[in-house]
Amino acid sequence: MKRSEFKYDFPKELTAEYPAEPRDSCRLMVVDRAEQTVDHRTFTDLPEYFNAGDVMIVNNTKVYPARLFGNKQKTDAKIEVFLLRELNPESRLWDVMVDPARKIRIGNKLYFDDELTAEVIDNTTSRGRTIRFRFEGTNEDLYAKIRELGETPLPPYIKRDVEPDDRDRYQTIFAEHRGAVAAPTAGLHFTDRLLDELRAKGVHIVPITLHVGAGTFRPVGVEDLTKHRMDSEEYTIPEDTAEKVNKALRSKENTVTAVGTTVVRTIESSLSVDEMLKAGSSWTDLFIYPPHEFKITDRLITNFHRPESTLLMMVSAFGGYDFMMDVYEQAVEEEYRLFSFGDAMIIK
Incomplete structure (x- = not known):
């Protein structure tokens, strides 16, 4: 398929700049693939679509305040450093993106405050660099300093200023393992009350961890989708998660629901020889677009995604291209x- 086949028009005012309050009061579009129907509900109605023994998989990655502002040694020029991932905790090496890239070269010293500095070690891409932090203290002290100075990395299409409350707004209730520069946003709608209701029905809520990278916002730069390459992202699937998912798959009666596209990428990347979910840790660069055969995912809870994005392409592969493009037209209307x-939306 071609990138341009995933275009759609939408009024700019439909871009949400703040989450619903409370979070589970947002709207829920119920999309039935078999019946080709759409129903309009509220997220608080979600438990109606689950039965005892069903499995819901969530991503428990935690967003850290990845955007740092500082100055360059000697020139005192203002610079921005966007933390992508930690390469080596012992040597404090990180992959980052920098701005302005043309002024930040190997050997440059960067200053964030009196305690935290960094040295540019390598060029990785046009905007990418490897830096080594210089900081007196333990690694936990370093992470605390980054949290103190860093800014929440809101998506680039949200044009308002970052606010202190965004540290909580842009974090799911499942957040546990630090490592993401973007939230797995389908999880933002859940509340303690809603989780209690699901568990009371006998639903198994189990985690995976996939640390979302900045590549989630990277546009598809080619028209031919076979030529696009996804950034690799690290994931972990616990043994208990795999056991509960595989039990549901073998039952033929219970469903496996992925909360978000990051969960889908994870579970569809880790298959055993008998096409069951395999526990463990690895990396995935899986790019899902139509047509695609899903082995683990029965149902998908997800947000509404940007035109021509890899996320929309995955959703179209799951729900069916023609039907999902019609669904998006309805969402805008x-x-x-x-x-x-x-x-x-929940696609079932």
Whole structure:
């Protein structure tokens, strides 16, 4: 397929700049693939679509405040450093993106405050660099300093200023393992009350961890989708998660619901020889677009995604291209709130 086949128009005012309050009060579009129907509900209605023994998989990655601002040694020029991933805790090496890239070269010293500095070690891409932090203290002290100085990395299409409350707004209730520079946004809609209701019905809520990288916002730069390459992202699937998922798959009666596209990428990347879910840790660069045969995912809870994005392509592979593009037209007509802080859908 071609990138241009995933275009759609939407009014700019439908871009949600804040989450619903409370979070589970957002709208929920219920999309039935078999019947080719759409129903309009509220996220608080979600438990109606689950039965005892069903499995819901969530991503428990935790967003850290990845955007740092500082100055370059000697020139005192203002610079921005966007932390992508930690390469080596012992040597404090990180992959980052920098701005302005043309002024930040190997050997440059960067200053963030009196305690935290860094040296540029390598060029990785046009904007990418490897840096080594210089900091007196333990690694936990370093992470605390980054949290103190860093800014929440809101998606680039949210144009408002970052606010202190965004540290909580852009974090799911499942967040546990630090490592993401973007939230797995389908999880933003859940509340303690909703989880209690699901568990009371006998639903198994189990985690995976996939640390979302900045590549989630990277546009597809080619028209021919076979030529696009995804950034690799690290994931972990616990043994208990695999056991519960595989039990549901073998039952033929219970469903496996992925909360978000990051969960889908994870579970569809880790298959045993008998096409069951395999526990363990690895990296995935899986790019899912139509047509694609899903082995583990029965149902998907997700947000409404940007035109021509890899996320929309995955959703179209799961729900069916023609049907899902019609669904998106309906979402715009019905004025659903779009993207990271927007409304949700469940595709079943």
